Amino acid sequence: MKKNLIFILILIALAGLISYFLIIPKNGNQPSPLKSITAENSNNSLTPQNPLSQKTTSAFSEPISNALARITKKPFGLKVSPGSSPVSPEKFFGYHTGVDFETAPAEQNLEVAIYAICPGSLVLKKYASGYGGVAVQQCQINGDDVTIIYGHLKLSSINGELNEILKAGQLIGILGQGYSPETGGERKHLHLGIRLGKQINLLGYVQKLADLNQWLDVSNLLKQ
Ligand SMILES: [Zn+2]
Incomplete structure (x- = not known):
């Protein structure tokens, strides 16, 4: 019986030794997942630089607060007719x-501010049929000359003299009633x-x- 007891004790001791060398080293491997987490963290700390650098290099400003959420009726390129339109009457x-x-x-009885989306000169402000007050600005986008039309503004609120350069984000005027x-x-x-x-x-x-090829979708610029 004593021999059996000693044998069992030796087995327990052996099991303890085995578990010490097999299980403890396994726990000792834990630093490697930690290392991978810190490696991920260091990667994460690098990745925000890309969106940040994109934002700083983008010269575009929102034309109106919360701009993208306001595109609910007529996006770029939508085909409308009086019989088929998200607004009525069309x-x-x-x-x-x-x-x-x-x-x-x-916002119907509040002043809603409109801002220049890019840096460039104001080249027209006038009353135009279908628009009411309209302001036109010339800018460059990716090196190409473009003309920006801001329609339905209160004409008397349009800011700046003709050929005056407006900065991106500068107030152009307020929306008409x-x-x-x-x-x-x-x-x-x-x-x-x-x-x-x-x-x-x-x-x-x-x-x-095909004539839409002459026009750009501002929402693509705002999503950059
Ligand atoms: Zn429109």
Whole structure:
């Protein structure tokens, strides 16, 4: 019996030794997952530099607060007609050359500020049929000349003299009162169009899909 007891004790001791050398070293391997976590952390600390550098290199500003969330009715390129449109009544036909930024019910009697999206000179401010007050700015996007149309502004609020350079983010004016001459009779919203080149063209819609090639979608620039 004593021999059996000693044998069992030796077995227990052996098991203890084995577990010491097998299990403890396994626990001792824990630093490697920790190392991988710290390695991930160090990678994470590097990755934010890319979005940050993108933001600092982007020269674009929002034309209106919370801009992307306001594109709820007429995005770029939408085909509308009086019989088929997200707004009613609709008086236009064709493909939307710009992007419409909507206002909330609570903003109808508030001043809603509109800002230059890029640095460039103010080349036109006038009353135009369908727009009410409209401001036009010339900028460069990726080295290309573009013309920016800000439509449905209160004409008297348009900031700056002709040929004055507006900075990105600088106030251009405020939106016109909805369903009044200030907006060309339209609801209170910003129509923003970007056309390639320096030629001023205020078309809000084109009749051929191919003609949209002359226009850029501002929402793509804002998502950068
Ligand atoms: Zn529009």
